[in-house]
Amino acid sequence: MSHSKTDIRSALEAAIDDNLDYLFRFAFFRIGNREDAEDIVHNAFLKILERPMPDISSDGIRMYLFKTVLNMCRDYWRRLSDKVSLDGLEIASPEAEDEMLYGEYERIQSLVRSLPEKEADVVMMRAVDELPFVEIADLLCIPVTTAQYRYKSGMDTLRQILSTTSKHGKDA
Amino acid sequence: MHDYDNILAVLKPKCEARASAGLRSKLKRGVSGRRLLYRELILGFGAMGVAAALLVAVLLPDELSAKEVLENAIANLRGSSSVRLEVEIRSRPMENFAFISLGEPFVSHTITATGTDSTLRWRVDKRGRIACGTADDSFTWIPGLNIGWHIEDSPDAVLNFIAILLSPNKIIESELEQALANDGTEYKIARSGNEMSLTVHAMPQGDFSNPYMLNSSVDASENIRRYIFDAKTFALKSASVSVINRGHETEVLRIVDVRFNVAVDDICGLPPTITFKEDPQSKPVLAGIDGIPPKEVAREFLNALYSWDKKVIGKVIDADMGEVFYKDRFYRSRLINVGEPFRSGRDDSGVFVPYVLRLRNGNEQCHNLHLVQQRDSSWIVSGGL
Numbered sequence: 125m126s127h128s129k130t131d132i133r134s135a136l137e138a139a140i141d142d143n144l145d146y147l148f149r150f151a152f153f154r155i156g157n158r159e160d161a162e163d164i165v166h167n168a169f170l171k172i173l174e175r176p177m178p179d180i181s182s183d184g185i186r187m188y189l190f191k192t193v194l195n196m197c198r199d200y201w202r203r204l205s206d207k208v209s210l211d212g213l214e215i216a217s218p219e220a221e222d223e224m225l226y227g228e229y230e231r232i233q234s235l236v237r238s239l240p241e242k243e244a245d246v247v248m249m250r251a252v253d254e255l256p257f258v259e260i261a262d263l264l265c266i267p268v269t270t271a272q273y274r275y276k277s278g279m280d281t282l283r284q285i286l287s288t289t290s291k292h293g294k295d296a
Numbered sequence: 297m298h299d300y301d302n303i304l305a306v307l308k309p310k311c312e313a314r315a316s317a318g319l320r321s322k323l324k325r326g327v328s329g330r331r332l333l334y335r336e337l338i339l340g341f342g343a344m345g346v347a348a349a350l351l352v353a354v355l356l357p358d359e360l361s362a363k364e365v366l367e368n369a370i371a372n373l374r375g376s377s378s379v380r381l382e383v384e385i386r387s388r389p390m391e392n393f394a395f396i397s398l399g400e401p402f403v404s405h406t407i408t409a410t411g412t413d414s415t416l417r418w419r420v421d422k423r424g425r426i427a428c429g430t431a432d433d434s435f436t437w438i439p440g441l442n443i444g445w446h447i448e449d450s451p452d453a454v455l456n457f458i459a460i461l462l463s464p465n466k467i468i469e470s471e472l473e474q475a476l477a478n479d480g481t482e483y484k485i486a487r488s489g490n491e492m493s494l495t496v497h498a499m500p501q502g503d504f505s506n507p508y509m510l511n512s513s514v515d516a517s518e519n520i521r522r523y524i525f526d527a528k529t530f531a532l533k534s535a536s537v538s539v540i541n542r543g544h545e546t547e548v549l550r551i552v553d554v555r556f557n558v559a560v561d562d563i564c565g566l567p568p569t570i571t572f573k574e575d576p577q578s579k580p581v582l583a584g585i586d587g588i589p590p591k592e593v594a595r596e597f598l599n600a601l602y603s604w605d606k607k608v609i610g611k612v613i614d615a616d617m618g619e620v621f622y623k624d625r626f627y628r629s630r631l632i633n634v635g636e637p638f639r640s641g642r643d644d645s646g647v648f649v650p651y652v653l654r655l656r657n658g659n660e661q662c663h664n665l666h667l668v669q670q671r672d673s674s675w676i677v678s679g680g681l
Contacts, residue, residue, distance in 0.1 A: 140323050148315035162319045169323050228309045235307065251307035279300045286303065 139185045154197040156229040168192040243278030378410035378560045382553040389424025394456030394513045396548045409462040410560045418462045419563040427454050428564045447575040457514035464532035496521040502642030509641035516641050583611040584674025590637045593675040594649035594665045601626040612677040628656035
């Protein structure tokens with residue numbers, strides 16, 4: 125099914141109003157860099173303009189954008205893990221107003237980094253991005269029950285880590 | 297799953313993560329295209345949107361990667377706080393800033409800008425018309441006529457192609473962004489000695505199956521944009537834009553002087569004698585005519601000129617503007633004919649309606665009334681008088 129440019133533009137304008145901050149937060153807490161997170165979100169919107177969209181309902185566009193941003197975040201880390209392309213790369217220091225945000229990124233990442241990647245994905249999406257399990261399952265292409273299981277497993281691990289940390293803190 | 301409340305509280309970010317205003321504005325511009333606003337009087341016909349297809353040729357010398365080019369350009373941007381450019385454009389002094397005409401002589405433009413993105417402050421002065429503003433708010437006025445408009449939009453909407461010159465150190469980035477969004481654009485970077493050149497060959501953006509709007513602006517023409525940068529600092533040294541018409545290249549824009557870090561004093565100052573009107577498309581203030589096709593809207597409006605029926609005319613053009621610009625010419629004009637509406641260029645929300653009017657002095661005026669659709673789908677007159 126094809127849609128007119130006007131339809132797509134209207135749908136995208138609505139998506140910007142409704143989802144931009146969520147998408148930015150989603151990208152930021154995965155890569156910890158405002159400029160790159162904004163580039164990723166920007167490019168995700170551009171991608172919709174580059175290809176026909178079968179479903180331009182608000183839910184259809186929202187899920188497409190989240191999926192695209194998620195894939196771009198994964199690509200981002202894949203590229204950075206390539207030692208050759210890392211040469212000379214400097215990550216700009218954050219603006220003062222973003223310092224707290226970067227602090228939060230570091231704090232949250234230090235927790236979820238201890239989880240297996242698949243569990244960390246679900247925990248981040250549920251706890252940080254506040255996505256419902258149905259959407260998490262859709263984004264990760266897994267059954268809802270699997271998403272719930274990974275969440276439970278990840279949260280149990282975190283509980284254990286936090287209680288140990290807390291205990292050590294008290295002992296110290 | 298409620299027994300994880302404590303962990304959820306720990307994982308929840310303690311501060312808001314919001315996208316910047318710059319990203320929001322860039323996306324809105326990209327998605328909606330450069331909105332076409334009250335064209336003939338305020339802005340002109342050359343605005344453009346974002347095309348769906350992607351065709352970019354990036355040719356880089358061996359020693360320079362695309363990432364390095366962009367990083368260097370961005371780094372250079374941070375080192376410069378203001379810029380003043382003297383630019384010559386084939387245009388008319390009082391015409392909108394988008395307007396170019398291959399047959400016109402060059403008109404001097406002084407472009408001043410300071411800051412970038414959310415801190416951008418800018419002014420463009422071509423004597424007959426002046427504009428100034430910020431990243432998302434613009435004013436334009438015609439000193440000779442003592443009229444002006446306030447447009448809640450980015451400089452792109454007012455300045456069209458010239459807007460790219462407000463941040464000369466971001467030209468590479470901006471041109472690449474446009475190349476990604478437009479059809480059939482070739483993008484080439486080459487290095488020669490101490491200079492680096494960026495050449496962009498772009499095709500007219502829009503549907504020109506009816507060529508009425510072809511070559512009316514840089515975006516609406518096949519054009520070659522050439523920039524020369526200092527190879528070390530990436531500072532802009534010169535630039536030109538040529539339009540290719542029937543295989544013949546005509547220079548329509550050239551930069552004659554560039555100065556960085558100039559003293560900038562109150563470039564957003566507005567003249568106190570001018571009352572600025574709200575632009576009807578960025579902030580709807582006209583009732584518009586709804587429920588009938590554009591051909592009938594044109595007929596209703598053009599027929600109303602004879603008796604200067606303010607009830608009809610005031611729905612589709614600003615009443616005060618009508619009195620100042622049109623009443624003297626069109627009062628007692630009789631409509632002879634209205635043709636079939638057509639589109640030309642990159643204007644999804646507007647149509648042109650051909651018409652013939654017999655003016656009260658007996659002369660006939662054949663022109664195309666430009667109608668645009670407001671967000672509520674009602675039609676207003678945007679030009680063609």
